[in-house]
Amino acid sequence: MIFIKSGDELERMRRAGRAVARAHELLAGLIKPGVRTSQLDEAVYSFFMKEGVIPSFKGYQGFPASICTSVNEVVVHGIPGDRVLREGDIIGIDIGAMVDGFHGDAAVTYGVGEISPEAQRLLDVTKEALYRGIAQARVGNRVSDISHAVQTYVEGSGFSVVRDFVGHGIGTAMHEAPQIPNFGPPGRGPRLRAGMCLAIEPMVNAGTPDVNVLDDGWTVVTRDARLSAHFEHTVAVTEGEPEILTMMDVL
Ligand code: MG
Numbered sequence: 001m002i003f004i005k006s007g008d009e010l011e012r013m014r015r016a017g018r019a020v021a022r023a024h025e026l027l028a029g030l031i032k033p034g035v036r037t038s039q040l041d042e043a044v045y046s047f048f049m050k051e052g053v054i055p056s057f058k059g060y061q062g063f064p065a066s067i068c069t070s071v072n073e074v075v076v077h078g079i080p081g082d083r084v085l086r087e088g089d090i091i092g093i094d095i096g097a098m099v100d101g102f103h104g105d106a107a108v109t110y111g112v113g114e115i116s117p118e119a120q121r122l123l124d125v126t127k128e129a130l131y132r133g134i135a136q137a138r139v140g141n142r143v144s145d146i147s148h149a150v151q152t153y154v155e156g157s158g159f160s161v162v163r164d165f166v167g168h169g170i171g172t173a174m175h176e177a178p179q180i181p182n183f184g185p186p187g188r189g190p191r192l193r194a195g196m197c198l199a200i201e202p203m204v205n206a207g208t209p210d211v212n213v214l215d216d217g218w219t220v221v222t223r224d225a226r227l228s229a230h231f232e233h234t235v236a237v238t239e240g241e242p243e244i245l246t247m248m249d250v251l
Helices: 007-028 037-051 117-135 143-156
Strands: 067-071 074-076 090-099 102-111 167-169 176-180 197-200 203-205 211-213 220-222 228-230 233-236
Touching (some): 007 102, 074 090, 074 203, 074 228, 090 117, 102 117, 117 228, 143 197
Antiparallel strands (some): 167 176, 203 228
C-alpha cells in the first residue's frame, strides 16, 4: 500500500525534510581532516535535541547513532565511532529526522580536504544520477522509470549501482512502499501519483556492484574495497515538478 499524503501531511513532511537539510548544512562545515565520525554524530544529535526533532535512525532496529557515517569503501550504514577522517577520504553521511510524526531522509557524500580526481568524479556522477532519478518522479511515470534513469546514467559513466539496497517510500514510517531500486528496465512497478513521497538514493560503486555486510551487522562495504558514494533526497510527487523536501545548500 502506497500512502498518498494530504496537504497537511505534506507540510509536516516539509518540516522533517528541512530539519534533515539544516543538519547536513551544519555538518558540511565540520568535515575536515582530524575529525572523528562520533563528533559528527554528536553535532547532529545536539542540533536535533535543541530543535525538538527526533533522530529517525537512533534505535532503528538497534542502530546506535543519529547518523550513518560511511567512509571510502563503506557503501552505507557505517556506524559513527573513533575513526578519524583523513585528507582525501570521502564520507557518505545519511541523516533521518522525524517531526510531528513524519520522516525526512537525505544523504550526501562529502570529500575530506582535497580528494583525488577519480573520487570527485564518483561523487559528481552519483549526485547527477540522483537528480536524473528525481526528474522521473512525475505523475504518470512508473517507479522503475526512476530506477532506469539512475542505472543507465551510472553505468554509462563507467560505474556500477548497488543491488542489495534500494530507495523507498517515506512518511509516518521511514521505510514505506514502494521500494525504489537503482536498476531495472523502465515502465515497471506502481504508477506515480501526486502526494507520494519517495526517498531516492543511488548507491554507486567505483568497481563492481557487490557488497558485504561486516560483523557489526550494519556496515556495508564494497567487496572489491574500492570507493562507494551515496546521495539521497526525500521527494514529493506533485502535479508539476517533483518537490525536493530535503533541499539544502550542499546538495
Ligand atoms: Mg533512505
